[in-house]
Amino acid sequence: xxxxxxxxxxxxxxxxxxxxxxxxxxxxxxxxxxxxxxxxxxxxxxxxxxxxxxxxxxxxxxxxxxxxxxxxxxxxxxxxxxxxxxxxxxxxxxxxxxxxxxxxxxxxxxxxxxxxxxxxxxxxxxxxxxxxxxxxxxxxxxxxxxxxxxxxxxxxxxxxxxxxxxxxxxxxxxxxxxxxxxxxxxxxxxxxxxxxxxxxxxxxxxxxxxxxxxxxxxxxxxxxxxxxxxxxxxxxxxxxxxxxxxxxxxxxxxxxxxxxxxxxxxxxxxxxxxxxxxxxxxxxxxxxxxxxxxxxxxxxxxx
Numbered sequence: 001x002x003x004x005x006x007x008x009x010x011x012x013x014x015x016x017x018x019x020x021x022x023x024x025x026x027x028x029x030x031x032x033x034x035x036x037x038x039x040x041x042x043x044x045x046x047x048x049x050x051x052x053x054x055x056x057x058x059x060x061x062x063x064x065x066x067x068x069x070x071x072x073x074x075x076x077x078x079x080x081x082x083x084x085x086x087x088x089x090x091x092x093x094x095x096x097x098x099x100x101x102x103x104x105x106x107x108x109x110x111x112x113x114x115x116x117x118x119x120x121x122x123x124x125x126x127x128x129x130x131x132x133x134x135x136x137x138x139x140x141x142x143x144x145x146x147x148x149x150x151x152x153x154x155x156x157x158x159x160x161x162x163x164x165x166x167x168x169x170x171x172x173x174x175x176x177x178x179x180x181x182x183x184x185x186x187x188x189x190x191x192x193x194x195x196x197x198x199x200x201x202x203x204x205x206x207x208x209x210x211x212x213x214x215x216x217x218x219x220x221x222x223x224x225x226x227x228x229x230x231x232x233x234x235x236x237x238x239x240x241x242x243x244x245x246x247x248x249x250x251x252x253x254x255x256x257x258x259x260x261x262x263x264x265x266x267x268x269x270x271x272x273x274x275x276x277x278x279x280x281x282x283x284x285x286x287x288x289x290x291x292x293x294x295x296x297x298x299x300x301x302x303x
C-alpha cells in the first residue's frame with residue numbers, strides 16, 4: 001500500500017492527474033485494451049465460428065437505423081458476422097501484432113545501440129550507416145519488402161501458417177533504427193564518465209556496464225519512443241492488411257475488416273468499414289496522446 005501511495009503522489013502521477021487529455025486518452029486506451037484482450041468473454045458473438053453464422057443476417061444495419069436490431073448494435077457484415085464482435089476480435093489481433101513488433105524493434109534497437117555507442121569505431125560506423133540507409137525509406141516500404149521476400153521464399157501453406165510472425169518481423173525490423181540511435185547517443189555520453197571508468201578499473205565487464213550503468217539512463221526516452229512507436233506499428237499492420245499483404249482472412253485485424261468493408265462502402269453498407277475505422281483511430285490516437293503526455297512529463301525542462 002505504501003508503494004502505491006508513493007507512486008500516486010509522485011511527480012509523474014501528479015502530472016497525469018492535472019492533464020485532462022492524458023486522463024481521457026488513458027480511459028479510451030484502457031477500454032480498447034480490455035475489449036480486445038477479453039474479446040472471447042465480452043464479445044456478444046464469436047464472429048469466426050462458421051457454425052454460428054447465418055447469411056440471412058448479412059448486411060443488417062446498426063440498431064439506431066430503421067431496420068436495425070439490438071441483437072447487432074452496430075450491424076453485420078456481408079457474411080452475417082456481428083460487426084461489434086468482429087471489431088473486438090480484430091482489435092485483439094492488431095494489439096498483439098503492434099505490441100509484439102514494438103517489443104521486437106525495442107530489443108533489437110537497444111542491443112545494437114548499446115553495442116554501437118559503447119564500442120564505437122568500425123562497429124559503430126557500420127551499424128549507424130545501415131540505420132541511416134534504412135531511415136531514408138518509409139517504414140511501410142521496408143515492411144512490404146520483407147513481406148514480399150517471405151512470400152517468395154516460403155511455400156504458400158507455410159507462409160499462411162506463420163503470416164502473423166512474418167508481419168511482426170516485417171514491422172519490427174523497419175523500426176529498430178529509432179531505438180538504436182536513441183540508445184547510442186546516451187551510451188556515447190555515459191561511456192566516458194567517471195563511474196563507468198571506475199567500473200572498468202575494478203574489472204566489471206562491458207556487458208554488465210552497459211546493462212546496469214548505461215541502459216538505466218535512457219529508459220525514459222525509450223519508454224516514450226516505445227509508446228509512440230506502438231501507434232505507428234498498429235497503423236503499419238492495418239496498412240499491410242488493407243493492402244492485402246498482411247494477416248490472412250482466418251486471423252483478421254482491424255485493417256482486414258476495413259479492407260473487406262471498403263468493398264461495400266458505396267453500396268450503402270457503410271457501417272462495415274466505418275466502425276472498424278473509428279475503432280482503429282480511437283486506439284491509435286489514445287496511444288499517441290499518451291506518448292505525447294509522457295514525453296512532456298519526463299522532460300525536466302518542462303517541469
